[in-house]
Amino acid sequence: MKHFTQSVVAIALISALAGCGGSGSDDSTPEVIPETGFTFSATDMVANLTDDVIVAGYSNLAVRGEAMLQATQTLVATPTQANLEAAQAAWKAARQPWEQGESHIFGPVDSLGIDPHLDSWPLNTTDLTTVLANNAGFDAETIKGWNDDVQGFHTMEYLLFGDGVADNTKTISELTVNERDYLMGLAEVFRDYTKTLDDAWLISHDGQNGKAYGELLKNSGADGNTFYSSEVGVVEELVNGMIGIVDEVGNGKIADPFGESLAKADTSKVESQYSWNSLTDFSDNIVGVRNVYLGELEGNADKQGIIDFVDAANPELATRVKDEIDDAISKIEAIAGDNNMPFRQAISDADGRVRIQTAVDALTKLQASLESDVLPLLKEWNI
Numbered sequence: 225m226k227h228f229t230q231s232v233v234a235i236a237l238i239s240a241l242a243g244c245g246g247s248g249s250d251d252s253t254p255e256v257i258p259e260t261g262f263t264f265s266a267t268d269m270v271a272n273l274t275d276d277v278i279v280a281g282y283s284n285l286a287v288r289g290e291a292m293l294q295a296t297q298t299l300v301a302t303p304t305q306a307n308l309e310a311a312q313a314a315w316k317a318a319r320q321p322w323e324q325g326e327s328h329i330f331g332p333v334d335s336l337g338i339d340p341h342l343d344s345w346p347l348n349t350t351d352l353t354t355v356l357a358n359n360a361g362f363d364a365e366t367i368k369g370w371n372d373d374v375q376g377f378h379t380m381e382y383l384l385f386g387d388g389v390a391d392n393t394k395t396i397s398e399l400t401v402n403e404r405d406y407l408m409g410l411a412e413v414f415r416d417y418t419k420t421l422d423d424a425w426l427i428s429h430d431g432q433n434g435k436a437y438g439e440l441l442k443n444s445g446a447d448g449n450t451f452y453s454s455e456v457g458v459v460e461e462l463v464n465g466m467i468g469i470v471d472e473v474g475n476g477k478i479a480d481p482f483g484e485s486l487a488k489a490d491t492s493k494v495e496s497q498y499s500w501n502s503l504t505d506f507s508d509n510i511v512g513v514r515n516v517y518l519g520e521l522e523g524n525a526d527k528q529g530i531i532d533f534v535d536a537a538n539p540e541l542a543t544r545v546k547d548e549i550d551d552a553i554s555k556i557e558a559i560a561g562d563n564n565m566p567f568r569q570a571i572s573d574a575d576g577r578v579r580i581q582t583a584v585d586a587l588t589k590l591q592a593s594l595e596s597d598v599l600p601l602l603k604e605w606n607i
Contacts, residue, residue, distance in 0.1 A: 261604040264536035266455045269528035282422045288318040289418035296411040305396045327512030328465040331437045332424030340372040348373035362409035381498045388498035466513045467594045474587030489571040502567035507556045548590040555583035
């Protein structure tokens with residue numbers, strides 16, 4: 225809208241100058257060039273996204289990491305079916321903020337190697353079997369020295385839910401004493417890493433003398449900030465984060481196991497297949513995109529997000545992208561169909577594959593809009 229107003233004023237000015245000209249006009253009069261682009265103050269938006277979306281999400285993850293540890297400690301002390309199911313619920317609860325946070329998977333989660341520590345996939349079941357056969361009395365420090373593919377979310381998932389082939393349930397009688405002990409050690413390691421990630425955003429990005437990463441994001445261009453020289457770089461990082469996870473869900477998490485045909489579907493590539501939590505993972509990934517776009521976690525008060533930046537340049541585009549995000553989430557959730565079919569089964573079901581392709585198409589459309597329409601706005605931004 226700002227662009228339109230300036231252009232009208234500039235055109236009117238040009239017309240007025242032309243009217244005052246004629247054969248006797250001075251050819252040395254400077255040409256008036258209409259201003260292009262748009263203006264937007266991003267300071268409040270960046271502060272809000274940092275504090276109320278990113279840091280709030282990681283703090284929530286840390287709280288749920290602590291709850292996950294407590295649930296496994298209770299399970300070891302009192303191994304009942306109810307306590308096993310409580311630990312399963314704690315795993316799913318921790319999974320939500322992590323998956324939603326993949327829409328901004330930059331900064332300490334990358335530089336500190338937190339991502340592979342928490343979410344390596346696929347799980348190395350061969351090494352896991354060896355670890356369980358040759359060790360006992362697992363402690364957190366020892367586990368931290370082992371490969372990432374025998375710790376983190378998916379190792380805990382396998383121990384809690386079973387192999388996921390026929391069902392995603394497990395009885396307490398199927399969970400050995402050694403598996404319970406390992407699970408508790410894994411949960412302690414998990415809790416430590418989620419706290420480290422939260423501290424990196426709130427206290428120090430490197431755990432030493434560096435500033436909190438949240439302060440670096442909010443204070444681009446400040447003295448000593450070698451991460452971000454301007455708000456352009458910050459907004460670009462945020463938009464690219466959204467693009468990255470939309471691409472990963474559509475072209476990786478869904479497309480890889482989906483395959484080119486029913487005959488080429490590969491269930492071994494389905495992430496979170498043991499708990500049958502895949503579709504929740506995928507939809508949470510795009511809910512995370514919506515959180516960044518709208519500027520608030522679901523249910524919180526309306527504040528500035530990327531939508532306000534886009535709206536300053538093109539209100540119609542701002543609304544269209546929001547609708548495409550909502551549509552992608554809806555299409556992912558619809559993969560389950562009327563009988564709540566898990567993604568692991570849907571890739572091998574003819575009707576399920578139609579629903580999956582519909583979701584992939586929605587994600588492709590959203591990704592194209594973010595890449596071709598939203599990201600280029602950075603070049604039109606008169607900052």
